[in-house]
Amino acid sequence: xxxxxxQKERLLLEDGKKQEELCVKKYQEYASKVQxxxxxxxxxxxxxxxxxxxxxxxxMLQGMEPNMTHGGGTTSIKIDNTFETTNGNxxxxxxxxxxxxxEKYVSSFYDTLVFESADTRVRQAIQHIQKxxxxxxxxxxxxxxxxxxxxxxx
Numbered sequence: 358x359x360x361x362x363x364q365k366e367r368l369l370l371e372d373g374k375k376q377e378e379l380c381v382k383k384y385q386e387y388a389s390k391v392q393x394x395x396x397x398x399x400x401x402x403x404x405x406x407x408x409x410x411x412x413x414x415x416x417m418l419q420g421m422e423p424n425m426t427h428g429g430g431t432t433s434i435k436i437d438n439t440f441e442t443t444n445g446n447x448x449x450x451x452x453x454x455x456x457x458x459x460e461k462y463v464s465s466f467y468d469t470l471v472f473e474s475a476d477t478r479v480r481q482a483i484q485h486i487q488k489x490x491x492x493x494x495x496x497x498x499x500x501x502x503x504x505x506x507x508x509x510x511x
Contacts, residue, residue, distance in 0.1 A: 359420050360476055369470045370414050373483075376463050377411035380404075383459060387452045396449065396500060400456075403493050410486045423482045450506040453497055460494035 362370065384404035388397050406427065413423035467487035474480040501507035 358422055358478075360417055360422060360478055361420070362417065362479070363475050365473050366470075366475060366479055367418065369473055370418050370479075373466065373470060373486075374411060374414045374418065376466060377407055377414060380407040380459060380463065381411060383456065387456065391449050391452060393449065393504075396453075399496060399500060403496070406489055406493070410489065413482055413486065417479055417482060422478050425482060425485050450501070453501050453506060457494060457497045457501070460490055460497065464490040464494065 381404055384400050384407055388400035388404060391397050391400065409427050413425065416423040464487055467483050467490060470483050471480055471487065474483060498507060502509060
């Protein structure tokens with residue numbers, strides 16, 4: 358079934374498409390720079406999910422109902438909770454801080470888009486993407502916390 362977008366939806370989706378493109382590039386670039394294999398796999402997995410978000414937005418911009426299933430399925434990375442020091446690897450921490458900040462921004466952007474969506478299918482697709490973005494942030498936080506890069510004070 359064809360989706361007819363309002364002007365506001367179209368403009369916001371175009372912005373979302375640019376954000377997703379930036380996310381894909383960041384995750385791919387950062388995955389090539391980090392030292393830990395588990396982290397490299399995590400960033401590669403998230404890059405693929407961000408690519409899926411980009412594709413979903415593109416489908417909506419073309420008037421199509423988006424495919425919300427991830428191609429090939431997602432692989433869940435289990436992050437061990439043993440504390441490891443970064444051994445002076447400030448670079449990984451800086452990259453992760455940037456990615457977490459990006460996820461916070463993108464998630465809040467989608468919050469606005471959800472409220473500005475007139476079409477129920479668009480709203481549901483954006484809520485799906487936003488949930489994924491929040492899960493990305495959680496995965497990054499968990500990795501950082503378990504590796505001494507994000508100290509939670511109790």
